[in-house]
Amino acid sequence: MKTIDSALKTVEEKWLQTLFTHCKEIFSQTCLPSHDETHHYRVWLFAKQLIRELGQANYTFDANQVEKIILAIFFHDTGLSVQPGAEHGKFSRTFAEDFFDRSSQKPIDDLDEVLTVIEKHDDKEYADTFAEQPVSPDGLFPVVNASDDLDAFGITGIYRYAEIYLLRGIQGKDLAIQVLDNSANRFQHFFNTYGFLKRFAEQQRIRFQILQKFYHDLVLQHKTGNVSQSTGPSAVIHQIEQCILKKKLPLEQVCKEVENGSNDPYVLDFFRLLGDEVGDAIVILRGSPSDNGQTIVMQ
Numbered sequence: 282m283k284t285i286d287s288a289l290k291t292v293e294e295k296w297l298q299t300l301f302t303h304c305k306e307i308f309s310q311t312c313l314p315s316h317d318e319t320h321h322y323r324v325w326l327f328a329k330q331l332i333r334e335l336g337q338a339n340y341t342f343d344a345n346q347v348e349k350i351i352l353a354i355f356f357h358d359t360g361l362s363v364q365p366g367a368e369h370g371k372f373s374r375t376f377a378e379d380f381f382d383r384s385s386q387k388p389i390d391d392l393d394e395v396l397t398v399i400e401k402h403d404d405k406e407y408a409d410t411f412a413e414q415p416v417s418p419d420g421l422f423p424v425v426n427a428s429d430d431l432d433a434f435g436i437t438g439i440y441r442y443a444e445i446y447l448l449r450g451i452q453g454k455d456l457a458i459q460v461l462d463n464s465a466n467r468f469q470h471f472f473n474t475y476g477f478l479k480r481f482a483e484q485q486r487i488r489f490q491i492l493q494k495f496y497h498d499l500v501l502q503h504k505t506g507n508v509s510q511s512t513g514p515s516a517v518i519h520q521i522e523q524c525i526l527k528k529k530l531p532l533e534q535v536c537k538e539v540e541n542g543s544n545d546p547y548v549l550d551f552f553r554l555l556g557d558e559v560g561d562a563i564v565i566l567r568g569s570p571s572d573n574g575q576t577i578v579m580q
Contacts, residue, residue, distance in 0.1 A: 285336040288344040289329060292351055295386075297325075300355035307376060311362040312529040315444040319532075319559065320432060321355050328354055328428040334481045340419040345390060353395050353425045356380070357402045365448050367403060374400040398422050402429060416474070423474055430467040434488035436554045438464070439495045440532075443521045454503035456518070457496040464492055512545045520548065532559065 304318040311317075328350055332342055360372030377399050381392065389395070398421050416423065433441060442460045446452075451459060468489040476482045499514035501507075510519045520543075524535040536556035543549055 282333065282336045285332060285342050285347075288342055288347045289332065291344050292347045296348065296351050296355075299386075300351065303380060304355050304359060307359045308362050312525065313361060313365070313444070313448070314525060314532040315441040316358045316361045320358060320441070323432050323437070323559075324357070324425075324428045325351060325354050327431040328424055330481070331424055331428055331431075331475070331478075334475075334478045335419055338478060342419065346419070346421070348389055349391065349395050349421050350424055352377070352389070353398045353402070353421060354428065356399045357425060357429060361445075365445065370400040370403050373402075394421060398425055402426055418474055418477075427471050427475060430471050431485055431488075433464060433467055434485060434492050436491065436551070436558045438488070438492045439517075439551075440521060440555055442492075442496075443518050444525055447518070447522050447526055453508075454500055457499040457503070457514075460496045461493060461500070464489065464496075511543075512547050516543075516545060516548050517551050520552070532556075 301318055301322060304321050308317040332347065332350070336342065356373050356377040358369065358373060359376040360369035360374075363369075364372045374396050377396055401422070402425055418424075432438065442464070443456070446456045446459065468486070471485065472482060495514050495517075499518070502509070502513055502515050507513075508515045510516055520535070520539055524530045524538060525532070530538065533556065536552045539548060539552040
């Protein structure tokens with residue numbers, strides 16, 4: 282574990298601030314809080330957890346492996362800034378290629394592997410993207426893919442799914458059904474690969490169940506005709522659509538606006554938990570002008 286922690290520290294010191302800032306710049310003209318630089322940072326935090334859990338299970342990671350993981354993660358969804366559809370991976374790859382062409386940092390070994398993982402990361406059918414390679418829990422694609430999937434669970438996952446699916450024109454009962462199917466596929470694939478990490482896998486199962494209950498309840502609202510803009514899951518979806526997709530408010534402002542504008546306990550609890558969960562993952566502090574007023578505080 283000491284070697285893994287050392288590799289994580291070395292790679293973060295080399296890349297984290299640069300990648301976070303570059304990712305933020307890419308999304309600066311796009312209102313997509315569910316998949317912006319904060320999403321990429323949360324995915325990195327899940328990757329760190331996963332790497333450490335694998336270390337406890339006697340898998341080893343050196344700095345080169347960790348470096349490939351952080352680079353793939355911080356570019357994987359950048360293509361959503363210009364293409365919100367499922368084919369965004371190829372645009373993400375283009376952003377990464379442009380970055381490496383202009384970067385003063387020494388190119389890493391196996392850059393082509395990193396670029397391929399960036400492009401193919403959103404294969405949520407898990408359709409043998411790297412079938413020619415034996416599936417290993419410590420491989421680049423499994424770690425990046427699983428870490429991305431883990432950010433789709435819990436309260437944050439509820440919000441993320443709603444925002445991106447609404448943006449793609451999917452609404453109501455269809456939205457809920459597609460989320461239930463997609464998220465179940467994600468969790469099953471995660472569990473098939475990492476279920477042997479029993480404590481960690483159980484933590485993620487709980488987060489998956491939170492997501493599933495919300496969208497099961499949304500289906501029930503539609504089946505019973507009890508769709509409301511003032512209470513329950515449908516009201517939460519309505520707030521996300523109005524505040525983010527239409528008003529284009531930043532997420533922290535959405536949570537405050539709901540707190541000041543709603544008196545429904547369900548809606549208030551959801552956005553309070555969302556604010557807490559996102560805030561626990563990343564803390565942005567006012568910094569010096571040299572870092573554009575932002576400093577990452579690592580967990």
